Amino acid sequence: MGLEKLKTVLKNERTSKSLELKTPIIGASGTYGYNSEFEDFIDLNCFGAISTKGITIEKRLGNDGDRIFEVQNGLINRIGLENVGINAFIKEKLPVLRQKNIDFLLNIAGSTIDDYEKLAIIAQENDIKALEVNVSCPNVKQGCLEFGLNPNSLFELTRKIRRNYDGFLIVKLSPNTSDIKALATAVEQGGADCISAINTLRGLGIKIDYVGNKFLKKTVQGGLSGTCIKPVALYMVNQIRQAVKIPIIAMGGISKLDDLFEFILAGADAFQIGTANFIYPSICSNLAFELNDFMTKNNFKDFEHLKGAIINE
Amino acid sequence: MKSKNYIGKIKLIEKINHDVYKLDIQSSLNDCKSGQFVSVLCPNKTLRRPFSICDFDKENKILTILIKLKGEGTKYLSSLKEGDEINFIAPLGNCFEFFKDKNALLVGAGIGIAPMLFLKKEMNERNINNYLISGFKADEEVIEGSDETIVGGSVLDNIEKIIKEKNIDVIYSCGPIIVLKMLSQIAKKLNIPCYVAMERVMACSIGVCRGCIIKLVRDNKIDNFSVCKDGPVFKGEEVLWD
Missing domain, CATH: 2.40.30.10 (Translation factors)
Structure with missing residues (x-):
């Protein structure tokens, strides 16, 4: 493939736990399916990993009604964590990931600390290399958002997952807070190896049509994603970088090569691509190739050197 | 493919x-x-x-x-x-199923005529008997290509009569959800299979985002199906309309 330059190692220096990625580009949870859904559009060897759809203990059907609302340069979703549940994931989805040799982060979500512990134990038992903990889904009424916004409960949650899981532990942070540094610190102290950020922002979409002397109204409240959230994501990643030493997987509106550079300067060690997959289904591998071409043309030996150059020059 | x-x-x-x-x-x-x-x-x-x-x-x-x-x-x-x-x-997405020896009724409501025109062409190529009826709100909205075009009224007004007269064995339709729902109910009453092509706002269009979900009753169980990947064509009798 010739993407050796892009090999990325995310390493928690304190514990020496690390995660090796073929490239620093990861398909974000909820936009990449469970395993090989994108194989018609990309070479599965040409990107770092996929983060699976958020998995809960039980199967979930998600929210009724409209789930998608398009806004200027973005998208509001209220899927509501629809997923097959951990048992079906282990039985039906995991074998495909393994058989096709797809690197992945298992994204998990729960409504109680107990749920997260159980999911961590199952991940441990099934030798899953990396776990991404969703503590911040804005689309479910109970559960993860409450943990995600309080540093004390987030610390406790991270610690309990850590006790049950030896692999590479990533906690995904919510931007819907006034103090992201406190959340990041809590996660690091709780024993996480890495932070991914940001999850979607809370948003409200409203559409009003005036038809036949009447206002027809539609409102959709959910998580906002897409290029419109990039400045918020850059700010949050930068704040997290100032607060912690563990690596950061950055996401929020990434759709082109320049965005990767900007996130590196803000503090990113790897990237996730979300909403852009819906528009350009090949984007995860295309960005890897573009990054590789840039590095080859400009004599950057590897991704670490590129990062160093962007940060220090 | x-x-x-x-x-x-x-x-x-x-x-x-x-x-x-x-x-x-x-x-x-x-x-x-x-x-x-x-x-x-x-x-x-x-x-x-x-x-x-x-x-x-x-x-x-x-x-x-x-x-x-x-x-x-x-x-x-x-x-x-x-x-x-x-x-x-x-x-x-998936596609319409053909039945060689069955008389097919194709119902297109408004812009829903688009896939019906393609279906009619494919049926003609296979020598499958078919009759396309389409309905539009007004003259300026008419799209040509049907065997029968209804302007103003509902495309469903005389549908039962047509089904009987033409010995229809299977129905295909695309259009607003209310038309698909009513047509499915008529088909169920007459014990005729009815295939509907559904429309929903989509994000990914390949089945991963779960944004365009509808609910079906299949094997006595209610479950989610994506219009983009599992559909857009569904059996009308399986769709949970409300």
């Missing part, structure tokens, strides 16, 4: 009524079936826009879609000129 991202060229763009444009797109796409759709990039919008395939000319690899003006995305597409490039993913 695998879905792929194609860059096509507009061979023809033609305004066919007061707010519908016909687009002929030439690309390397070499096959598709009626019921399937394409997802077109609108550079001025976040999301792609899905369109039913209205025709496909295999020899010249020309795909036809009908675009009804609804908002900024469709407005952009209607402004394209012959020779312009167009980025689309195709073919997407």
Whole structure:
């Protein structure tokens, strides 16, 4: 493939736990399916990993009604964590990931600390290399958002997952807070190896049509994603970088090569691509190739050197 | 057949009524079936826009879609000129099922006629008896190509009579959800299978985002199905309409 330059190692220096990625580009949870859904559009060897759809203990059907609302340069979703549940994931989805040799982060979500512990134990038992903990889904009424916004409960949650899981532990942070540094610190102290950020922002979409002397109204409240959230994501990643030493997987509106550079300067060690997959289904591998071409043309030996150059020059 | 991202060229763009444009797109796409759709990039919008395939000319690899003006995305597409490039993913979704010896009734309501025209063509090529009835709100909205066109009233007004007169064994339809629902109920009452092509707002168009979910009752269980990947064609009797 010739993407050796892009090999990325995310390493928690304190514990020496690390995660090796073929490239620093990861398909974000909820936009990449469970395993090989994108194989018609990309070479599965040409990107770092996929983060699976958020998995809960039980199967979930998600929210009724409209789930998608398009806004200027973005998208509001209220899927509501629809997923097959951990048992079906282990039985039906995991074998495909393994058989096709797809690197992945298992994204998990729960409504109680107990749920997260159980999911961590199952991940441990099934030798899953990396776990991404969703503590911040804005689309479910109970559960993860409450943990995600309080540093004390987030610390406790991270610690309990850590006790049950030896692999590479990533906690995904919510931007819907006034103090992201406190959340990041809590996660690091709780024993996480890495932070991914940001999850979607809370948003409200409203559409009003005036038809036949009447206002027809539609409102959709959910998580906002897409290029419109990039400045918020850059700010949050930068704040997290100032607060912690563990690596950061950055996401929020990434759709082109320049965005990767900007996130590196803000503090990113790897990237996730979300909403852009819906528009350009090949984007995860295309960005890897573009990054590789840039590095080859400009004599950057590897991704670490590129990062160093962007940060220090 | 695998879905792929194609860059096509507009061979023809033609305004066919007061707010519908016909687009002929030439690309390397070499096959598709009626019921399937394409997802077109609108550079001025976040999301792609899905369109039913209205025709496909295999020899010249020309795909036809009908675009009804609804908002900024469709407005952009209607402004394209012959020779312009167009980025689309195709073919997407499942397709209509054929029955060799059955008399088929095709019902297109409004812009829902688009996949029915392609289905009719495919049935004609297979010598399957078919009758296409379409309905439009007003004269300026009519799209040609049906065996019977109803303007003003509902396309369903005389449907039971037509089903009996023409010895219909199977029904296919596309259009507003209320039409599909009522037609499915009529078909159920008469014990005739009815296939409906559904429409929902879509984000990914390939089944991963779960944005375009409908509920079906299958094997006595209610479950989610995506319109983009599991559909857009469903058995009307399986759809949980409310």
